[in-house]
Amino acid sequence: MKDNIKQFERFEKQIILKKIGFIGQKKINSAKILVIGLGGLGCPLITYLANSGVGKIGIVDFDKVEITNLNRQTLFNTCDLGKFKSDCAKKAIGKINKKVNVVSYKEKLTKKNIKRIFKNFKIICDGTDNFETRYLINDYCVKNKKILITSAISKFDGHLMKFNFNKKSPCYRCFMPEKPLLENNCQAEGIFSPVAGIMGSLQASEVLKTIISARDDLNGNLVVFNALKTEFRKSIISINPHCINKC
Numbered sequence: 259m260k261d262n263i264k265q266f267e268r269f270e271k272q273i274i275l276k277k278i279g280f281i282g283q284k285k286i287n288s289a290k291i292l293v294i295g296l297g298g299l300g301c302p303l304i305t306y307l308a309n310s311g312v313g314k315i316g317i318v319d320f321d322k323v324e325i326t327n328l329n330r331q332t333l334f335n336t337c338d339l340g341k342f343k344s345d346c347a348k349k350a351i352g353k354i355n356k357k358v359n360v361v362s363y364k365e366k367l368t369k370k371n372i373k374r375i376f377k378n379f380k381i382i383c384d385g386t387d388n389f390e391t392r393y394l395i396n397d398y399c400v401k402n403k404k405i406l407i408t409s410a411i412s413k414f415d416g417h418l419m420k421f422n423f424n425k426k427s428p429c430y431r432c433f434m435p436e437k438p439l440l441e442n443n444c445q446a447e448g449i450f451s452p453v454a455g456i457m458g459s460l461q462a463s464e465v466l467k468t469i470i471s472a473r474d475d476l477n478g479n480l481v482v483f484n485a486l487k488t489e490f491r492k493s494i495i496s497i498n499p500h501c502i503n504k505c
């Protein structure tokens with residue numbers, strides 16, 4: 259009993275929120291979330307998930323920490339250079355909350371391994387930096403009725419979308435049917451580091467809201483943030499009648 263009280267003490271400030279309470283906290287503690295990509299988005303995202311008490315976090319990444327990552331990838335520091343991001347993140351999460359079960363997949367997500375990696379998770383977070391993986395994740399989530407919370411960042415801008423494929427919903431391909439000729443990503447375009455923190459935190463907020471079944475306003479919507487104007491815009495994503503996923 260004493261242990262039980264202690265276990266909940268660290269979450270007191272969120273348990274006193276009426277929309278969370280003990281019931282919501284228990285849902286968070288037993289949630290299983292998969293995060294693909296441990297970059298500028300994945301770092302703040304898994305930090306807030308671990309801080310909030312998410313029980314199991316799957317992480318998929320096969321990259322090593324590079325010096326140019328350190329302006330925005332908040333789980334890593336100079337001592338981590340050259341080490342696998344998944345190993346460093348697992349260690350960092352253990353320091354935040356050792357009760358979080360971190361399952362690390364140190365591999366590139368492909369058509370061959372996606373079924374094995376995704377099978378134990380209902381909520382999937384995409385924080386990858388390339389269209390090929392984005393489409394792979396999207397198409398798998400549509401077919402297997404997962405909830406997909408996806409974000410992308412470039413320069414001073416961030417995008418956030420949520421798709422619940424248990425309902426009638428557009429998908430990522432409805433928004434972007436084909437990969438643009440010039441692929442924007444942090445490597446090529448540059449990134450204002452707080453944008454990564456803001457969008458990764460927003461992604462965490464949507465994950466936690468989904469777990470506790472709070473307002474679902476973002477479903478089928480797009481939020482665009484611009485740091486230079488300090489402006490958020492939200493719009494509905496229309497179902498594309500020509501989408502190859504037959505949304």
Ligand SMILES: [Zn+2]
Nearest residue numbers: 429432501505
């Ligand atoms: Zn679609």
